[in-house]
Amino acid sequence: MIASLLPAPAVTAELFHDPPGPHGLFPEEERVVAGAVGGRRREFASVRVCARRALGGLGLVAGPLLPGAGGAPRWPRGVVGSMTHCQGYRAAAVALGTDLLAIGCDAEPNAPLPSPGTLALVSLPQERVWLREFAARWPAVAWDRLLFSAKESVYKTWFPLTGRPLDFDEAVITPDPLAGTFRAELLVPGPVVDGVRISAFDGRWRTGGGLVVTAIGLRPVRPVTRARAALSVRPAAVRPGARPAPDRRPAPDGRPAHDGRPTHDHDGRPAHDGRPVPDVRPVRAGGRRGRSIRRPEDMMRDDPYDTDLISHAFPKGLAHILRYPPLQLAGADDEYGEPHIVRGID
Structure with missing residues (x-):
């Protein structure tokens, strides 16, 4: 336990x-x-x-x-x-x-x-x-x-x-x-x-x-150094090699491109051969549909050191998710004894 x-x-x-x-x-x-x-x-x-x-x-x-x-x-x-x-x-x-x-x-x-x-x-x-x-x-x-x-x-x-x-x-x-x-x-x-x-x-x-x-x-207290602070702050400009955002602009004749369906999936990659892809959004825990988030494997492939992206998708960190499984609450089945009010560490 x-x-x-x-x-x-x-x-x-x-x-x-x-x-x-x-x-x-x-x-x-x-x-x-x-x-x-x-x-x-x-x-x-x-x-x-x-x-x-x-x-x-x-x-x-x-x-x-x-x-x-x-x-x-x-x-x-x-x-x-x-x-x-x-x-x-x-x-x-x-x-x-x-x-x-x-x-x-x-x-x-x-x-x-x-x-x-x-x-x-x-x-x-x-x-x-x-x-x-x-x-x-x-x-x-x-x-x-x-x-x-x-x-x-x-x-x-x-x-x-x-x-x-x-x-x-x-x-x-x-x-x-x-x-x-x-x-x-x-x-x-x-x-x-x-x-x-x-x-x-x-x-x-x-x-x-x-x-x-x-x-x-x-855990040990780690002071924030200049190097760590620089790694944790990202400029507003687009990083070199970043993929473009999905193109939602209408066609020249005013009709929505591809009947309004996106031509890029949610991590910015173009669909195969330029064909539209279904607008499928991830489902969060509990079955509720939330805003689209990128898959962790895609984030790590694009930039394995992008701590901003990881902390945005997983506020407590990937290690936290892997380390702590969901907890099961169980009822009491033991007789209880007197608590040791006199503080002891054993």
Whole structure:
């Protein structure tokens, strides 16, 4: 589940049950949970199985993964990551620090929070507005639990960058129920990375198998250089080699050319042998006819570096479309437990 929520540089691993046999902990890790109950020991060990598998995907051999300041795992040098566990699910995600600045992920049962008092503790007034609306329109999702999970992912992203705690009322969450995304606007000064202050985190969410999972993969801040700015700005003049626009001018005797049918297709190429082509326009998602857009393969063939054309047709980028399939919303089928209100990163 978690792999679909994070950008490509992240490597993930997940378990839906605890592996049999010994816990497989290092002696240093055993000492951390020496006085814990059996369930806590199992989840502590299982999530580290996921973490070591994920680190192996980066080509690294993991040693002990011990809690550090604030409970955050002490990852190998040059690695960022996050771990999460709840009833029936354990997961970990890691990446090189050169690819992502931070990762935050959290999994919860897809079931309501245990009490109105808990919701009042973790939510802001503006968040309770969309909670009521979304619960009425999409009841299969426990939106209050999704809000809590998103704030946990925000905390796990925030803490490694700042070393400071972040309260529930210091970030406001706004999810997109159809796109499976959410935005976390920080209500306190955000971390400064490479001279740029970060004021918001963008994440993704999904439900399935009785779970709601949220994740944030914070990409490095890349300042806009002159070269990049020059590439992203196109002059108004027609570029050399560009194809002409379709000729809609009437014939000399006043009659429309070819009985009013176009002589060029929609990417400006002439029809074969000058014959008219059907006026077929692309159909957007959902079956609605929209304005004509050029096919991505034609855009890339004409100018594979034309970022203006690509961003015009796909505002979130081609990689976004390929990486994130449509999300399926599932109903809750697990019993819920008490949320860990005491902020922990595991």
